Amino acid sequence: MRHPDLELDLLRAFVAVAETGSFTAAADVVHRSQSAVSQKVLRLEEILGRRVFDRTSRMLGLTPDGERLLVAARQMLEFNDRFLRGWREPPASGTLRLGVSEDFIPGQLPKLLARFGRLYPDVHIALMTGLSCNLLEAYDADRVDAVIVKRSGANGRGRVIWREPLVWLASADYQLDFTKPARLVMLAAPCSYREQMIAALDSVRRDWVAACTASSLMGVQAAVAGGLGVTLLGRSFVQEGIQILRAPELWPALPMTEVSVLGEDRAPDLVEPLITFLSQSLAGHDGLTIAA
Incomplete structure (x- = not known):
C-alpha cells in the first residue's frame, strides 16, 4: 500500500x-x-x-x-x-570568530548554535561572550570577525536582527514594599540597562537604592532570583523563579531593546549564512520557544 x-x-x-x-x-x-x-x-x-x-x-x-x-x-x-x-551554493567553511552579547536570548542561544552547526558542519565558530561594550572593543580591535550586540544610543551600528520588550524582573516570591525605596540589582556603570532603570524610576519620582552591583548579566539574574532586588532586562531573561512585575503606576512602562550584528563586510562568506539563519529562525518568535 x-x-x-x-x-x-x-x-x-x-x-x-x-x-x-x-x-x-x-x-x-x-x-x-x-x-x-x-x-x-x-x-x-x-x-x-x-x-x-x-x-x-x-x-x-x-x-x-x-x-x-x-x-x-x-x-x-x-x-x-x-x-x-x-x-x-558552495558550502561555507572556515573559522568564524564570533562575539555574542549576554543580552542575546540567553536561554535559546545554545539551541540556535547547535542547529547552525548541523546546517554548516564545515564552519568552526570561535565563540566569545560578554557584555556588549567589551565585544565592540574586541570587534574594533579586529579580535573578532563579527559581533551580535545590544544596540543603544551610543551604539547605533549594525543591522538589527532581534527586538524584545524590556521588563521589570524580581524573584517569584519577592515581597514588594512601596513605602521604601526600590531595591535595585544592576551592572556597574557604564551600562545602558542601569541608565534606563534609573531614568524610568526618576520619571515617576520613585526612590531607589542599589541593593547589588554585579559584574555580569548572569550575576544579575542570580541576584534577582535570590531575592536581593529588582532589575530591568529583556523579556528573554525570564526564567524559573523570576517574575515580571506589572504595576504601571509604580514600575513605569519601558521601551523595546534591540540586538544588532556587525561584521558583514569582514567575512561575508561566513557571516552572511549566520545572519540569514538567525533571521529565519527568529522570525515570528515572541515567546522564544526555539527548539534544537
Missing part, C-alpha cells in the same frame, strides 16, 4: 504554528494568509488522520500526535533546507 506524501509546505506551516503559538503569527513567518495557514494544517491532519492541535477559544496546543510530528517535521525541513543550500 502506497502512503500519501507529506508536502513540505504543509509541514512548514505546521511548524510555524507550533513554534509561534498562533495561526496569525505563523502566517507572517511563512508569508501566507491566516486562512491559508489554517487550511494547510487541516490538510495535514487529513493526510495523517490525526489531530495535531488542540484548539479552544483561549489556547492552542499540540496534541501528543502533534508533539511527535513536530520532531519529525523539523528534521525533514532541516534536511530539505540543508540539501538545497548545498546544491545551490
